[in-house]
Amino acid sequence: MNEDPYSVLGVKKDASQDDIQKAYRKLAKKLHPDLNPGNKKAEEQFKAVSAAYDLLSEPEKRARFDRGEIDASGQERPRQRYYRDFAGGAAGHHPYTSSEGFSDFSDEGDLFSSLFGRGGRMNLKMRGQDVHYRLPIAFLEAVNGTTRRVTLSDGSPVDVAVPPGARDGQVLRLAGKGGAGIGGGPPGDAFIEIIINPHPLFTRKGDDIYLELPVSLTEAVLGGKISVPTPTGTVSMNVPKGSNTGTVLRLRGKGVPRSNGTRGDQYVKLRVVLPDKPDPDLEKFVQSWAAGKAHDPRRGMEA
Amino acid sequence: MLDIHEFVLRMRLAQDVIEAWVAEGWLRPQRSDQGLAFTEMDISRAQLIRDLREDLGVNEEGIAIILDLIDQMHGLRKTLRELCEAVGIQPADLQQRILADMRSRRPIPMKGPEAP
Numbered sequence: 001m002n003e004d005p006y007s008v009l010g011v012k013k014d015a016s017q018d019d020i021q022k023a024y025r026k027l028a029k030k031l032h033p034d035l036n037p038g039n040k041k042a043e044e045q046f047k048a049v050s051a052a053y054d055l056l057s058e059p060e061k062r063a064r065f066d067r068g069e070i071d072a073s074g075q076e077r078p079r080q081r082y083y084r085d086f087a088g089g090a091a092g093h094h095p096y097t098s099s100e101g102f103s104d105f106s107d108e109g110d111l112f113s114s115l116f117g118r119g120g121r122m123n124l125k126m127r128g129q130d131v132h133y134r135l136p137i138a139f140l141e142a143v144n145g146t147t148r149r150v151t152l153s154d155g156s157p158v159d160v161a162v163p164p165g166a167r168d169g170q171v172l173r174l175a176g177k178g179g180a181g182i183g184g185g186p187p188g189d190a191f192i193e194i195i196i197n198p199h200p201l202f203t204r205k206g207d208d209i210y211l212e213l214p215v216s217l218t219e220a221v222l223g224g225k226i227s228v229p230t231p232t233g234t235v236s237m238n239v240p241k242g243s244n245t246g247t248v249l250r251l252r253g254k255g256v257p258r259s260n261g262t263r264g265d266q267y268v269k270l271r272v273v274l275p276d277k278p279d280p281d282l283e284k285f286v287q288s289w290a291a292g293k294a295h296d297p298r299r300g301m302e303a
Numbered sequence: 304m305l306d307i308h309e310f311v312l313r314m315r316l317a318q319d320v321i322e323a324w325v326a327e328g329w330l331r332p333q334r335s336d337q338g339l340a341f342t343e344m345d346i347s348r349a350q351l352i353r354d355l356r357e358d359l360g361v362n363e364e365g366i367a368i369i370l371d372l373i374d375q376m377h378g379l380r381k382t383l384r385e386l387c388e389a390v391g392i393q394p395a396d397l398q399q400r401i402l403a404d405m406r407s408r409r410p411i412p413m414k415g416p417e418a419p
Contacts, residue, residue: 028359034351034373037380053358083351086344087377094344095331101375102382 005052005065005072013066017059024053037084128179128188135160135192139199142166143209143231143256152177152190160192164257165207168196201229207256207264212271215239217282220272230254230266237268245272304333305341314349324352329370 006013009023027049029035036042055072056062064070087096131153137146145164151157158177171193178188196204203210209231219226223241227234230251237251247270255264275282286292310332311318324330325339329352332339355361355369390401 025358025360028354032354032359034354035369037373037376050358081343081347083344083347083373084377086347087373088380095333096344096348096374096377098371098374098378099382100371101379 003048003052003072005055008048008052009056011056017057020053020056024049024057028053033082034084037088043082126182126185128181128185130188131178131190133190133192134195135162136195136197137162137166138197139202139204140231142168142194142196143204145257150192158190162194163259165259166194166196168194170194202231204256207258209255209264209266210269211266212269214271214273215243217272217274220244220270228266228268231256239270243270243272245270305346306337307339307341310339310341310346310349313346314353316349316353321349324349327367329366 006015009020009027011020011023015023028046031042031046031049033039033043033046052072054061055065061070065072086094133150133152135148135150137148141148141162143165145166146162148160148162149157150160158174160172160174162172171191174190174192176187177190181187201211211229213226213228215226219239220243221241223239223243225236226239228237228251232254235251235254237249239249243249249268249270251266251268253263254266257263305313307318307321311321314321321330325332330341330345330349332341332345334340351373352366352370355366361369390398393401
């Protein structure tokens, strides 16, 4: 060690003993090999810092160095092996062994705790791994329930019963269908996440179904019975006289089945549509319809 | 193995200091009919405690916390090393799958100015 001990510690030549100790502690806290078990460079740096401190921490030695009577070499403390060399060695169990750093990992599944937990290496008996799948299904399959045959990662087929009213992201558990156990341990479970594909007509909010339904001008003005698609088939619905675009009608109990046996509702939002082609009779009628010219649907919208 | 007298001589510390560290659980020597028996590992650990106390200015409470964290860290490092070794002997495609899965768990860093 031939470097100037003052520059090693980063202090000035006239630094007080107090400043030298502070500078040393600051560096030592960062560089002590036992606080840096994975850092080989820290040990070299720590040695240099310690040697510099050894020299400068004793006022007598420091004064002799300042007068040039001794040089900075040969001051290294012969250092024993660090604690990390024992604790980090290949040796198995020692009195200071701690598995507290991952004792909570057992919540995530038994893999970690059985592999690395206290004393867990003896005659390893391990539950199989849980396996996760994603199963995309059609909108109506989710509403009405379905049974799907899927192939697991080990190649075996299994029937997955999707309950009526399944939600997007819902996870079904197939007990014992995960990875095989080790050493006579039980198998893990298979977890199947349901992914619901969108439907061209229906949308779903919770247990309710929403549908936008076109109605003719005649049906809207005069009212009447019309057919409405629902997830369980077509039903007949009464459109009240004078219905408008945006009118929402409720079909009670035509929504998504709940686990308690009841069902949500279906909401039907009407949209009044004119005939595809211009109709001369309709034009003639609207021409002669005086109230239509007085009706201003944009009243109050002036910006 | 060293008995407490040899240990005291090696460490150049008073016997009651060593006994206090044992009582605190900072040192865990083996106990035999002849009394306490210390290993080389106990010596290095005692030197660490001395470093913390004398050179780094750590107080009693701080030493207990640091020792506990160091023990946890060595447990984690050992486990991580075992896991790396176990993964290292698996087929190459399995290793790649494990690495890819680990990478996919890391959050994607956001671009843009750092928050102050």
